[in-house]
Amino acid sequence: MYFTGEAPPLKELRVVLLGCRGFGKTSSGNIILGKDVFDDKTKTVRCAERRAEVIGRLVTVVDTPGWWNGLHFSDTPELTKQEIVSSVSLCPPGPHALLVVVSVKESFMKETWENIQDHLMLLGEKVWSHIVVLFTDRDWLGDTTIEQYIECEGESLHWLVDKCGNRYHVLNNQSRSEDQVTQLLEKIEEMVAGNGGRHFEADTTILQEVEKKRSHLSTRVEDRETRAYRQEATFKFVMGETLPLSEVRVMFLQYKEKSTSARGTESKDDNDNSDTGRDPIDCPTKRWEYGGKQITMAFVTMTPCRKALEQTRRQMASGMSVCAPGPHAFLTAVCMDLPFSETWRREIQEHLELVGGRGVWQHNIVVFYSSAGWTPDQYIESEGGPLHWLLEKSGNRYVEMVSESSWTEVLRKIEEVVALNGGSHFDAEELGSRMGEVEPENWRLEVQQLADRMKEQELVKSMDTPPQSEYGMGI
Ligand SMILES: Nc1nc2c(ncn2[C@@H]2O[C@H](COP(=O)(O)OP(=O)(O)O)[C@@H](O)[C@H]2O)c(=O)[nH]1
Ligand SMILES: [Mg+2]
Incomplete structure (x- = not known):
C-alpha cells in the first residue's frame, strides 16, 4: 500500500538529515525510526547513525550537527562542515535521500535559502537530485495545509522547493502517527525510482579531502597535547611549589x-x-x-x-x-x-x-x-x-x-x-x-x-x- 503506486517499497532505505540547529532533525530521526534512538535532550555535535525496521523496510538514518539559523555559511565552524560532508559515509554505499529539514515555525528568508545552498554545495552539485525538503512543526500550522504554507511563504522557499523538483513532506514530531512516516518513505521511494534506483554518491575527491584534513588534524592535536604536557611539566620543574x-x-x-x-539552544551568555x-x-x-x-x-x-x-x-x-x-x-x-x-x-x-x-x-x-x-x-x-x-x-x-x-x-x-x-x-x-x-x-x-x-x-x-x-x- 504505497502512495502513488509508482514505486515499489525498497528493502533498505538510507537517509541523512541536514539543516539548521533546532529545526527538528534529531526529533525527525526518532519519528522516522519509530523510537527514541537519537538523544534529543542534548545538542547533536557529531554525526550519528541509527537503524530500525520501519513498515517493512530496514531504514538507516544519519543525524548531523546543524548550522546556525540567521547566520551565514562563514559562521559555521570548519569542524561542523567536515561532519556534514562525512555524514554520507556513515550509511554506505551512500544515502538514497538527503532530507533538508525546515521548520515551518521560522520565517524562511533569503538567507535561509542561501545557507542551505552553501552547505549543500559542500557535497557537490549532484546532491540536488537526492534532496527532499522535510518540514517540521506541522502542529504549528493548525488547519493550514503545507501547500498553503509554501504558497504564502515567499519566493525564497519557492526557489528551494523548485530546486528539489517539488519534493517535500511535513512531519509533526509531537505525533507518533505511522501514516506521516509511511508517506515520507513512499515519497523517498518515488524519488529513488526517478533516479533509476541510484543512491547519492559523493564525489570521492571531496570525501578524500575531508579525510585528509581530519587525519592531519588528529596528528596536530596529538602534537599540541604533547607540547601542552611538556610546557606544564617544565613550568612545574622551574617554579617548584x-x-x-x-x-x-x-x-x-x-x-x-x-x-x-x-x-x-540556550544562550551561554544569559546565565551569569x-x-x-x-x-x-x-x-x-x-x-x-x-x-x-x-x-x-x-x-x-x-x-x-x-x-x-x-x-x-x-x-x-x-x-x-x-x-x-x-x-x-x-x-x-x-x-x-x-x-x-x-x-x-x-x-x-x-x-x-x-x-x-x-x-x-x-x-x-x-x-x-x-x-x-x-x-x-x-x-x-x-x-x-x-x-x-x-x-x-x-x-x-x-x-x-x-x-x-x-x-x-x-x-x-x-x-x-x-x-x-x-x-x-x-x-x-x-x-x-x-x-x-x-x-x-x-x-x-x-x-x-x-x-x-x-x-x-x-x-x-x-x-x-x-x-x-x-x-x-x-x-
Ligand atoms: N511542536 C513541535 N516541536 C518540535 C517538532 N520537531 C522538533 N520540535 C522541538 O524542537 C526542538 C529542537 O528539535 P531537535 O530535534 O533537537 O532539533 P535539531 O537541532 O535540528 O536536531 C526540540 O525541543 C523538539 O522537541 C515538531 O514537529 N513540533
Ligand atoms: Mg540535533
Whole structure:
C-alpha cells in the first residue's frame, strides 16, 4: 500500500538529515525510526547513525550537527562542515535521500535559502537530485495545509522547493502517527525510482579531502597535547611549589558580535548571576569563594570597539577598578560554536591593549567554551591564523570551561600566570602612565579617575588586612 503506486517499497532505505540547529532533525530521526534512538535532550555535535525496521523496510538514518539559523555559511565552524560532508559515509554505499529539514515555525528568508545552498554545495552539485525538503512543526500550522504554507511563504522557499523538483513532506514530531512516516518513505521511494534506483554518491575527491584534513588534524592535536604536557611539566620543574593565592581578581572578557541562540539552544551568555541595576558602563561583578580562594570577577562584554570607543574605554576602566590594585589575570572567552574570525581577534587585541601593552598579554589566558562538543585542541587546530595569533600572544595559555569545576583548572592557570610574572598581578600603575602618554585628553582624565579609584580601594583594603602579604608570592 504505497502512495502513488509508482514505486515499489525498497528493502533498505538510507537517509541523512541536514539543516539548521533546532529545526527538528534529531526529533525527525526518532519519528522516522519509530523510537527514541537519537538523544534529543542534548545538542547533536557529531554525526550519528541509527537503524530500525520501519513498515517493512530496514531504514538507516544519519543525524548531523546543524548550522546556525540567521547566520551565514562563514559562521559555521570548519569542524561542523567536515561532519556534514562525512555524514554520507556513515550509511554506505551512500544515502538514497538527503532530507533538508525546515521548520515551518521560522520565517524562511533569503538567507535561509542561501545557507542551505552553501552547505549543500559542500557535497557537490549532484546532491540536488537526492534532496527532499522535510518540514517540521506541522502542529504549528493548525488547519493550514503545507501547500498553503509554501504558497504564502515567499519566493525564497519557492526557489528551494523548485530546486528539489517539488519534493517535500511535513512531519509533526509531537505525533507518533505511522501514516506521516509511511508517506515520507513512499515519497523517498518515488524519488529513488526517478533516479533509476541510484543512491547519492559523493564525489570521492571531496570525501578524500575531508579525510585528509581530519587525519592531519588528529596528528596536530596529538602534537599540541604533547607540547601542552611538556610546557606544564617544565613550568612545574622551574617554579617548584608556588604559594597559592588566597584572593584572585580577574577580568573576564567576552565578545558578542553575533547571537548564536537557536530554538532549543540556550544562550551561554544569559546565565551569569552578576549584580544588576547598574550603569551600563559599569562592569557586572561577581564575588564568590572557590577552593578556599576569594574570587572577584569583572565581566566586560566586548562590543565592537571602533563603534563605541568611549564606552569601551570606560567599561575597561570600570573593570580595572573592580580588580584594583590590578587583576591577576585577564580571561578572554572564546566560544567554539563559531569560527574565530579576524574581526574577533582584532576586537580582543584592541580591548586588551587599551589597558596595557606587553604586560597585558603576559596576564592573558584564553578560556574556551562550547556547546559544539569538540575539544579546544581540535578547535585550535581546525581554525586559522587569527586564533593562533591570539594564543601565541597569550603564551599558549588556554583552558576549557565546561562546568563550575573547571574553575580548579582556571585557578591553576592563573597561579601559573602570576608566578610567571614574578609573583605579581597586572600592574595598574603602568597602565596609568602608558595610557596617559598615548591617549587624548578625555581618556587621560578617565584614566586619572580610574587610578584614583584604585588607590582609594587599595587604601580601604590595606586598612582591613594585616600588613604582611595576604596573597602569598609577595602580591
Ligand atoms: N511542536 C513541535 N516541536 C518540535 C517538532 N520537531 C522538533 N520540535 C522541538 O524542537 C526542538 C529542537 O528539535 P531537535 O530535534 O533537537 O532539533 P535539531 O537541532 O535540528 O536536531 C526540540 O525541543 C523538539 O522537541 C515538531 O514537529 N513540533
Ligand atoms: Mg540535533
